[in-house]
Amino acid sequence: AQKITQTQPGMFVQEKEAVTLDCTYDTSDQSYGLFWYKQPSSGEMIFLIYQGSYDEQNATEGRYSLNFQKARKSANLVISASQLGDSAMYFCAMRPRRSVEKLTFGTGTRLTIIP
């Protein structure tokens, strides 16, 4: 079984500062993928970034980067130069590569950017 833990229910960050959202995971699989999604107040799920367990480099997508520490089983999302539009819920998720089943989601972190 897989488990995702997001220990920060809510965060407040000043605009233009960098922010790190924590995510730890537990799995017995050797090959898996890690995902981050953004859910703004409008409700849709927006894919942000993906990291494969065998990828040697940390994934980056524009202002988003994933700080992947495999030995510690952590996959933190880093948002650089935060913007007001970054205010949203953020979900970490994981799926074993061989599985056709579910993404396992964490409980999410509500990020609020302060002007």
Place this chain on the structure above:
Amino acid sequence: NAGVTQTPKFRVLKTGQSMTLLCAQDMNHEYMYWYRQDPGMGLRLIHYSVGEGTTAKGEVPDGYNVSRLKKQNFLLGLESAAPSQTSVYFCASRLDSYGYTFGSGTRLTVV
């Protein structure tokens, strides 16, 4: 526009009523999923399908049924709605290892 379309977007049901949520995708994806989202619990998988004519149970399947008669459509049915099924329902489809596409959600209230 290509993507995942969910209908309806909002619905209020009385306890015991039935309804069907429709998910349609035009990307020729094999895999389709139904999730529910409840406050403080993230998204949980209800049912999924790995191709036309196939369905399987997820994490929280009780009280729901699904069908995938056509590759592009994945239907979620509630035969006898209960207040515990008040939730936001998301459909998703997937082509490859990480290319999940989510619909915009259906907010269902059972009174």
